[in-house]
Amino acid sequence: MTRTADHKLHAPLDPTGIARWWVYQRERFPLLIHGPLIAAFSFCAVSLSTMLRGGEQIRPASAGVAFVTCLLFFLQLRIADEFKDFAEDLRYRPYRPVPRGLVTLRELGGLFVIAATVQLLLALWLAPVLLILLAIAWAYLAAMTCEFGLRDHLSNRPLLYLISHMLIMPLVDLYATGTDWLVVGAGVPAGITWFLAASFFNGMTIDIGRKIRAPADEEPGVRTYTMLWGRSVAVVSWWAVVIASMLCALGAARRLDFVVELSLLYLPLVALCGWGGIVFLRRPHPGSGKRIELLTALCTLGLYLGLGVAPLIARSLG
Numbered sequence: 001m002t003r004t005a006d007h008k009l010h011a012p013l014d015p016t017g018i019a020r021w022w023v024y025q026r027e028r029f030p031l032l033i034h035g036p037l038i039a040a041f042s043f044c045a046v047s048l049s050t051m052l053r054g055g056e057q058i059r060p061a062s063a064g065v066a067f068v069t070c071l072l073f074f075l076q077l078r079i080a081d082e083f084k085d086f087a088e089d090l091r092y093r094p095y096r097p098v099p100r101g102l103v104t105l106r107e108l109g110g111l112f113v114i115a116a117t118v119q120l121l122l123a124l125w126l127a128p129v130l131l132i133l134l135a136i137a138w139a140y141l142a143a144m145t146c147e148f149g150l151r152d153h154l155s156n157r158p159l160l161y162l163i164s165h166m167l168i169m170p171l172v173d174l175y176a177t178g179t180d181w182l183v184v185g186a187g188v189p190a191g192i193t194w195f196l197a198a199s200f201f202n203g204m205t206i207d208i209g210r211k212i213r214a215p216a217d218e219e220p221g222v223r224t225y226t227m228l229w230g231r232s233v234a235v236v237s238w239w240a241v242v243i244a245s246m247l248c249a250l251g252a253a254r255r256l257d258f259v260v261e262l263s264l265l266y267l268p269l270v271a272l273c274g275w276g277g278i279v280f281l282r283r284p285h286p287g288s289g290k291r292i293e294l295l296t297a298l299c300t301l302g303l304y305l306g307l308g309v310a311p312l313i314a315r316s317l318g
Helices: 003-010 018-028 031-052 060-084 086-092 105-126 130-145 151-155 158-166 168-181 192-209 225-229 231-254 259-282 289-308 310-317
Strands: none
Touching: 031 060, 031 168, 031 192, 031 289, 031 310, 060 086, 060 105, 060 130, 060 168, 105 130, 130 168, 151 158, 158 168, 158 192, 158 225, 168 192, 192 231, 192 289, 225 231, 231 259, 231 289, 259 289, 259 310, 289 310
């Protein structure tokens, strides 16, 4: 059974009222999956910034604002994708919520504005200076939504498309770290650049990992990396960005004297990715791409918990 047919068989009847939004989040922005990953991502940013600048305690307000703002950033990215991909979804993926009429683009646009308003109010409440970083991230998100005015050019260059869109990750991360260092009036802590680079490569890991599919799961009109580059190149590219993300994370960990500990935590996950990629290349059966997605999620959690939570615990015990 093809992925398209499977979705058509399992697509729920369109509900009404608030239930529509519950179905939408379940299908397009599942909070039970994204929530823990974004919590680890945002907490790591605040925790690492605190430790790198020599702070003693994490500010709960900073951690809370970072989490809510980052969660809304990723929701906005999903909404932006709904607008960018509407024509293709209408033609090739009519089972998705917007083409099948579950929610409308106008409603999603309203949700986007509500999310931006919450981000704005949180920044004003915590420290108005955060509006500078917020405006930078918003500006890049707007440019991404318009494909930088180069839609056809980027569409024909998947690597350039990937890089240009993943640059939003360090900008979101910069805002999250800024809820600490900028709020307390410190400069950018040494080592943050390594962390931003790790987030950039981790974003690539997530994007490539979720678009690696077995032949039976490919859909007409869906530009997966296995379709664009072939299975071998897609998997090797995924491995490469997993390793690049780890090396950058180790660069940040070096500032905390935590390189050995992070290596012991993260290297087994890299090995698991190697095993998972080999299994996928040898036996790309239907649904096997989901294993790559799972390993990607584990690597993401490992990166942010290993860099933001583990050294914090080690310091408290030491």
